[in-house]
Amino acid sequence: AKDNQMEQSDVKCFVQQCGDQTKALFSNPRGIKGVTCLGRCKGEQACATRCFAEYGSEDLNEWLSCTIEEHECVKVPKNVDNSAEDVAVPNALAKFDPSSLIGKWYKTDGLNPNYDLFDCQSNSFVAAGGDGAATELDMGIDFRVLRPQESGGGFWENSLTEHMVVDAVSNGDNPTGRTMHTEGKMYGLKFNENWYIVGESDGSKDVPPFKLVAYKGHTLQGNYEGAFVYAKEPVLPAAAIPAVRDAASKAGLDFDQFTRINNTCPANTKALNDPTAGTGTSTTDWIDLVVGEGGVID
Template sequence: MFGGVAFAEEAKTYDGFADYAKENQMAQSDVGCFVNKCGDQTKELFSNPRGIKGVTCLGRCKGEQSCATRCFAEFGSDTLNNWLSCTIEDNDCVKVPKDVDNSAENVGYSTAVRNFDPKTLTGKWWKTDGLNPNYDLFDCQTNVFKPSGDEARELDMDIFFRLSRPKEAGGGFWENALTEHMVVDSLKAERTMHTEGKMYGLTFDENWFIIGESDGKGDIPAFKLVAYKGHTLQGNYEGSFVYSKEPVLPEAAKPAVRAAAAKAGLDFDQYQRIDNTCPPGEPLNDAGAGTGTSTTDWIDLVVGEGGVIDWISPGWRGEYNK
């Protein structure tokens, strides 16, 4: 390090659980840890069918990131978040990759708006078009920004979206509400804003780049074109979306959005329209339903075939050794 010669094997990096498991880096989970160190969180989680459904959904994902994202959107709850946080990050009940390569999220966009005024984000915006189907395309998406702390540099963002259940499964939708805290970066930074915290029980870091905007005072309706890059223990991710003051991006704004996307190396034709029709009806969310499950059942849901450890530690039974 200090001018000497080091003969060390180059450190490997991994993009989340699945890649890590394929190199047989996952160790068998410590079942006792779930009870001894996270007993309260475990009891609370498995006393509710929504928590059980969330666990079994994650188990079927086998570490795959987009699948897990949809499980959290469909079955996410504070009890599931608290349990994952306690068992994965706080107490290492399961061995997870600690050397994920996150360098890509710091590579910015040369076309990002300079001298961005965060006050122009205040209020309600619709996400109308998105690029990443795993993160951007949930139905009925609104974000509400409010000043927080240092009003010149900080915003709280209330997030609302729906996840539709397929018609062949009965139709309907689940509703989800989250809050993030955004910090506006200095003019010298490549990113416009950043946020960090915990979402779905896992620590995340995310950089935002405002790569196009209109204040709506002229002929071009108000919009913000956002690109983002981030990571959790699930892996790295990136995408882009459009904010509009209307549920559908006005036609008059599209040429400016298209041009801004092209300058950033993105193709607006690859974006998909988000369904913001928001049909009326009662959500399927039912956090208080049912009577829970037994200790034997929850142990099986943790370490059994298709249990949550199959999401956190795909291959822990030795499948990748064959």
């Protein structure tokens, strides 16, 4: 897809270099539907995320990895400039206590509609460092992907884990200025992402706890960025908003441009990935995706 920075496809490569993955994917109608769904999205992120919610599987993940990244059956530009990812966001905390993230946080407000605004978002952090310190964190991620009403409505539940390495620790060497970073695969493609915590409250001085996070990342397709607010309640408390607004301004962000995330999470409708809902999609079919720039083709 031109808009998604992907170029011509080498159809022979699908069979010659990725034959096993192609056979596994297209051996059932669901795999064909998944590729067709992604093709219709033409790189539009929200659309691609819905496709993975409905048709995502390890077979699709492996096929995209093989055909796009490993053997370049679908060509992508080389030498994409990702240097902006390592440019610190203004006012990022020089030092950060990662233990302050331990526990459950709600994403209450987000900036980028492609990545930040899924319903019912919460993240749970546990220390993962081998020395018992929180210099590395495992983050549990939960959110819902809505199916458009014109397609029948409803939602898919998603639950996954991401590993974070904390850079902004005491006496640590942190030339990028980032607070923490992560890397892995999403939609079959490798990604790198830097997080910058640009504001926080520990609950003192009558300001409820919050973290204001800006992030920058990239895949083979290019760069992406956004920002969001963590709070201990599903809705950011009004008493925290002035401090969040001030921190956002100092980081070059406008809090008025953020959108409140819907964390009401109504339970009167079954998730579409519940096998009892009769959709044919179960939680075991989900891939371990991370919301970000997707590897899609047309």
